[in-house]
Amino acid sequence: MAKGQHTAKNIGKNTKNLLNYPRAGVSGWTRFLPSIRILVVGGLSLVIALCVAFAVGYAATDIPEPNLEATGQTSTIYYSDGKTPIGQYKVEDRKSVEIDEISEPMQKAAIAAEDTSFYENRGISIKGLSRAVVGVATNQYAGGGSTITQQYVKNFYLTNEHSLDRKVKEMFISLKIDQQQSKDEILANYLNTIYLGRRSYGVEVAAQNYFDKPASELNVSESALLAAMIQRPGAADPSDNPEAYEDRFNYVVKNMVDEGFITEEQAAKVEMPKVQKQNKESSLSGQKGYMWDFVRREALAKLDIDEAQLDRGGYNIVTTFDKDRMKAAEQAIKTLPQDQPEGMQAGLVSIDPDDGGIEAFYGGKNYLDQAFNASTQSHVQAGSTFKPFALVAGLENGVRLTDTYPGASPTSIDNNGQPWLVKNFGNTSYGPVSLLKATQSSINTAYAALNVQVGTDKTIDVAERAGVSPACTEKQLETGDTGQCTQDMSKANPSTVLGVPSVKPLDMANAYATFASNGVHHETHAIKTVTQGAEDKEVYKADTKGKRVFDKAVAAETSYALSQVVQGGSGSYAQNLGRPAAGKTGTTNGNKAAWFSGYTPNLATSVVLYREVDGKQLSIGAYGGRGEVTGGSFPVQVWTDYMQKALQGEKVEQFPARGELPDKPKPTNTNEPVAPKPEPKAPSGSNDGSDGEDESPETKAPIEEPTKEPDDEADKGKEEDAEADGDEGSNDTDGKDSKDGTDSADDKPEPSLPVEPPDNPDDPGDNGGGNDKGLVDGVADGNRDNRD
Numbered sequence: 001m002a003k004g005q006h007t008a009k010n011i012g013k014n015t016k017n018l019l020n021y022p023r024a025g026v027s028g029w030t031r032f033l034p035s036i037r038i039l040v041v042g043g044l045s046l047v048i049a050l051c052v053a054f055a056v057g058y059a060a061t062d063i064p065e066p067n068l069e070a071t072g073q074t075s076t077i078y079y080s081d082g083k084t085p086i087g088q089y090k091v092e093d094r095k096s097v098e099i100d101e102i103s104e105p106m107q108k109a110a111i112a113a114e115d116t117s118f119y120e121n122r123g124i125s126i127k128g129l130s131r132a133v134v135g136v137a138t139n140q141y142a143g144g145g146s147t148i149t150q151q152y153v154k155n156f157y158l159t160n161e162h163s164l165d166r167k168v169k170e171m172f173i174s175l176k177i178d179q180q181q182s183k184d185e186i187l188a189n190y191l192n193t194i195y196l197g198r199r200s201y202g203v204e205v206a207a208q209n210y211f212d213k214p215a216s217e218l219n220v221s222e223s224a225l226l227a228a229m230i231q232r233p234g235a236a237d238p239s240d241n242p243e244a245y246e247d248r249f250n251y252v253v254k255n256m257v258d259e260g261f262i263t264e265e266q267a268a269k270v271e272m273p274k275v276q277k278q279n280k281e282s283s284l285s286g287q288k289g290y291m292w293d294f295v296r297r298e299a300l301a302k303l304d305i306d307e308a309q310l311d312r313g314g315y316n317i318v319t320t321f322d323k324d325r326m327k328a329a330e331q332a333i334k335t336l337p338q339d340q341p342e343g344m345q346a347g348l349v350s351i352d353p354d355d356g357g358i359e360a361f362y363g364g365k366n367y368l369d370q371a372f373n374a375s376t377q378s379h380v381q382a383g384s385t386f387k388p389f390a391l392v393a394g395l396e397n398g399v400r401l402t403d404t405y406p407g408a409s410p411t412s413i414d415n416n417g418q419p420w421l422v423k424n425f426g427n428t429s430y431g432p433v434s435l436l437k438a439t440q441s442s443i444n445t446a447y448a449a450l451n452v453q454v455g456t457d458k459t460i461d462v463a464e465r466a467g468v469s470p471a472c473t474e475k476q477l478e479t480g481d482t483g484q485c486t487q488d489m490s491k492a493n494p495s496t497v498l499g500v501p502s503v504k505p506l507d508m509a510n511a512y513a514t515f516a517s518n519g520v521h522h523e524t525h526a527i528k529t530v531t532q533g534a535e536d537k538e539v540y541k542a543d544t545k546g547k548r549v550f551d552k553a554v555a556a557e558t559s560y561a562l563s564q565v566v567q568g569g570s571g572s573y574a575q576n577l578g579r580p581a582a583g584k585t586g587t588t589n590g591n592k593a594a595w596f597s598g599y600t601p602n603l604a605t606s607v608v609l610y611r612e613v614d615g616k617q618l619s620i621g622a623y624g625g626r627g628e629v630t631g632g633s634f635p636v637q638v639w640t641d642y643m644q645k646a647l648q649g650e651k652v653e654q655f656p657a658r659g660e661l662p663d664k665p666k667p668t669n670t671n672e673p674v675a676p677k678p679e680p681k682a683p684s685g686s687n688d689g690s691d692g693e694d695e696s697p698e699t700k701a702p703i704e705e706p707t708k709e710p711d712d713e714a715d716k717g718k719e720e721d722a723e724a725d726g727d728e729g730s731n732d733t734d735g736k737d738s739k740d741g742t743d744s745a746d747d748k749p750e751p752s753l754p755v756e757p758p759d760n761p762d763d764p765g766d767n768g769g770g771n772d773k774g775l776v777d778g779v780a781d782g783n784r785d786n787r788d
Contacts, residue, residue, distance in 0.1 A: 072312025123178030289367020320357030337624030355544035356522025383586030398666030405446035432673035467510030513604035519550030585631030
């Protein structure tokens with residue numbers, strides 16, 4: 001055989017395989033043991049594979065969006081002082097704060113309890129991860145061993161799922177977070193996401209719930225207890241069973257010593273802290289629930305967000321509600337007699353005329369028993385509180401307070417060629433009366449004639465400009481969506497002026513606030529500002545500029561006329577306020593509602609009493625020792641009581657001086673009254689500012705001094721209010737039913753109207769201001785022009 005051929009034949013036998021496995025030249029079973037070469041190559045390969053897998057996993061794992069539960073924070077609403085809480089919107093109680101708002105003892109206690117290597121590790125604990133992997137693989141996962149960073153990642157980005165996949169993601173995200181955030185940021189985020197019992201998420205909420213203080217004020221013992229609770233927050237409530245956390249508490253304190261956070265001497269003085277009992281009372285009881293609900297509705301609309309966003313958004317909402325005035329409103333309502341008939345409701349709304357902010361309201365006895373707000377959601381017939389809108393319409397169109405109207409009863413009013421029979425209370429006739437007198441005594445026949453003269457459309461237009469919601473559409477009535485509209489306010493019905501429309505007390509207060517602001521209308525609102533997040537970034541601020549809707553002189557003239565209701569009309573009890581006031585009483589047909597809406601230059605308030613059973617409004621009937629309730633009785637008493645407290649310490653302001661009214665052509669009055677007898681010339685030295693010469697009644701308004709009528713004239717002085725049922729298209733009057741089908745009037749204008757029942761409970765004792773003595777058929781003795 002040739003040499004070359006021999007060499008080629010033995011090449012395969014002499015060449016060793018790459019790993020030399022099984023090992024050549026070794027006999028027996030030992031040839032199957034791996035060589036050092038295999039061990040080195042295998043070990044390096046494994047390390048390389050792990051590094052590659054780690055690199056791929058690190059690169060492929062993105063930091064996810066925070067989970068919704070972790071990012072959701074409690075939204076808090078405050079009184080107008082911006083400090084006193086009213087309530088919260090939340091899924092759970094959660095609030096985040098910056099690291100400098102967490103006390104140093106609390107920071108150190110958390111580290112001592114959960115991760116003593118926090119400042120040294122890079123976000124993960126190999127030992128803890130190994131224990132977790134084994135636990136997951138053997139289905140015996142007991143938790144623990146995770147760093148603070150890992151716990152934060154789990155709470156903020158992931159879930160509590162016990163799986164290898166979750167632990168791997170947790171590791172990679174923790175490594176990235178440690179690179180992206182400082183240790184202080186991670187610690188703050190961790191302390192803001194941990195659960196600590198009592199539905200408390202985050203150390204700030206827990207500090208408030210357990211110790212009634214912010215997290216910035218937590219001391220060593222309080223911090224050690226909260227840190228001890230991190231591991232088992234639901235084990236027990238520390239106010240009932242502190243022993244449940246005693247061992248863990250001691251462990252935390254010992255670790256704080258070992259880590260040099262506190263000294264041995266300090267640790268010896270640390271004792272289990274006193275924890276306040278959990279508040280079992282509902283945060284929505286009483287009036288707070290009504291505020292909570294009203295602000296919630298407004299916030300959703302103004303911020304254009306949904307309920308989930310509000311509950312998790314961490315908003316700080318400062319309202320217009322004044323804590324003292326809210327208390328005053330509730331106290332005023334509580335002065336009402338307690339023997340209330342079934343379904344009795346009371347509403348009170350108070351508005352700042354300068355900006356439209358709701359200072360106070362009374363929604364009902366208890367939100368938890370009745371969520372329906374009597375002040376902001378109910379619709380109640382307005383009665384004579386609607387008449388001032390016709391007054392303003394007249395003043396805007398050339399009518400003057402000295403113009404005369406029919407006061408006889410019954411009077412057939414010419415309503416655009418159609419007869420409209422209108423009656424006064426008890427069919428009492430006043431003769432021709434000035435518009436000022438008709439306002440003071442709420443004379444239906446006169447106001448019916450005024451409304452026909454200017455037009456019901458103009459009366460309604462004034463009401464809407466002042467703040468009354470527009471009339472409900474057919475669709476709104478069919479669907480029941482009447483929250484933003486007024487019921488039964490029809491331009492085709494002249495009885496609208498007499499109080500047929502059913503309005504919300506909130507709207508009526510808003511309208512009278514427009515009078516109080518001398519003709520500038522502001523949108524009613526309960527939210528001043530909204531900020532968000534720990535930095536309190538402003539996201540909403542109420543527009544309080546307002547819009548002028550009435551001429552200044554018209555508004556001043558209106559306030560003058562309505563002040564005479566207080567000075568000598570059915571609202572005379574309001575004189576007890578002791579400062580300039582104006583307003584209007586109202587009682588509806590069948591005694592279903594009684595009102596007093598009034599104002600000072602500082603504050604406008606509407607008070608209403610009504611009765612509703614099974615969705616149907618019924619007559620209030622005999623109540624509080626009275627045969628019936630009228631606007632000049634309990635409503636004006638409640639109004640005065642509230643306003644006295646609400647305005648305590650406020651500067652006494654005067655109404656604007658009367659000025660030059662707009663010079664416009666006056667609509668024809670097709671219901672001119674019979675001409676009165678010649679008026680005696682004013683005596684020399686009268687206080688009308690004239691020289692005794694007659695002034696034109698079309699441009700001058702009288703000053704009518706209120707006078708009290710003799711007892712035998714009481715029936716003549718009773719105020720008359722609006723026909724709410726539309727019988728004969730006529731009047732609704734305040735008080736008890738009369739034989740002719742009309743109702744009685746508001747109570748007599750006694751400055752000291754008693755709260756106690758009168759001697760004769762069946763006689764309301766009305767004396768709403770009849771023909772003033774010293775006047776001829778209601779026309780003032782001595783005219784006064786419209787100058788200051």
